[in-house]
Amino acid sequence: MFEGNDDLPYYGTVFKLVAGDHAFAPILSKGKEQLLAFRQILSKREQADNNIAYFIDKDFDGFKGYPEGDDVYCTDGYSIENQMVGPEVLCELLRSEYKCEASNDGECVDAIVQHYEAMLTEFVDVMRPVNKVIYYARKNKVYLSSIENRIRKYLKVEGDTVISAGNDIFELVGWPPTVDFSNVDFEDPSFLELDPKASWRGKFLYGFFVEMLTLYKTDRTSDQPTHFTNKVGMKFDPRGESVRLFAVCAPVPDSLKHFILSLKTKAANS
Structure with missing residues (x-):
C-alpha cells in the first residue's frame, strides 16, 4: 500500500530491479496519515494479512505517532x-x-x-x-x-x-x-x-x-x-x-532491497 499514485513509478521500477518477476498489486491511499490509520484498523483483526505491506516517506514527522513494524517500509531520508x-x-x-x-x-x-x-x-x-x-x-x-x-x-x-x-x-x-x-x-x-x-x-x-x-x-x-x-x-x-x-539510474537503498526481498520470501512461504 502506497501513500499515493506518485509512488508507483518509483516503487514499481525498484520492485522489478530487486525482485525480478515477483508480482505485487498496488493499493493507493490519500496520504501517509490515511495509510497508517488504515493499517492500525487492520492490525486489530484477529488474523492479519501478512501479504500486505506499507510504504511511507519519512518526511519530517516519521510515523506520526503510529507504531513501527516489519510490515512498513519507511524511507531512510525524507522521501523517495x-x-x-x-x-x-x-x-x-x-x-x-x-x-x-x-x-x-x-x-x-x-x-x-x-x-x-x-x-x-x-x-x-x-x-x-x-x-x-x-x-x-x-x-x-x-x-x-x-x-x-x-x-x-x-x-x-x-x-x-x-x-x-x-x-x-x-x-x-x-x-x-x-x-x-x-x-x-x-x-x-x-x-x-x-x-x-x-x-x-x-x-x-x-x-x-x-x-x-x-x-x-x-x-x-x-x-x-x-x-x-x-x-x-x-x-x-x-x-x-x-x-x-531516474529510478533505474539511482542506487537502490539497502534497506529497501532487504524489505522487498523479505516480502518475496513471505509470499513464497505463505
Whole structure:
C-alpha cells in the first residue's frame, strides 16, 4: 500500500530491479496519515494479512505517532525523491541521454557533476528557511494547508548562481493565518543535525534537479556550449515523466532491497 499514485513509478521500477518477476498489486491511499490509520484498523483483526505491506516517506514527522513494524517500509531520508537526485543519477543521464559517451564528451561528466554539487550548495542556502519553517510546523503540529512544490516559486537559477525568487515563504507553505509566526523561534538544534540532501523536503530537491537538467540540456543543444565540448541534439525532456528513468539510474537503498526481498520470501512461504 502506497501513500499515493506518485509512488508507483518509483516503487514499481525498484520492485522489478530487486525482485525480478515477483508480482505485487498496488493499493493507493490519500496520504501517509490515511495509510497508517488504515493499517492500525487492520492490525486489530484477529488474523492479519501478512501479504500486505506499507510504504511511507519519512518526511519530517516519521510515523506520526503510529507504531513501527516489519510490515512498513519507511524511507531512510525524507522521501523517495531524495533517492533520485544524486550525482550517480546525473552521471548516468549525462552518459546516455546527453550522449556524452557517444560524442566523446566523457571528460565533461566529472566537471558537470562538480558544477551541480556547487549549485546544490547554493540551493541549500536558499531553501534552508523554507525547510526550517516546514520542520517547525511538523514538529509542533501546525497544520499547513498546502505546500507549493513548484521550485520556481522559491528560487531562480541565474548563470552559476541560485537566488531566492523573493516570494513569501509562509504563503508558499500554507501557513495558517490564525497562527502568528512573528515571535516564533524557528531555530531547532535537531534541524541542524539533518543532512539537507537526504533529509530535507524531497520534492524541492527533485524540482531543483529538473531545473539543472534543463539548464544542461539548453547548453548541450546550443551552438556554443559552456559545459560540453560539442553541440549535440537530444530528445530527453527533463520536465517529462522521468521518475522511472531516474529510478533505474539511482542506487537502490539497502534497506529497501532487504524489505522487498523479505516480502518475496513471505509470499513464497505463505
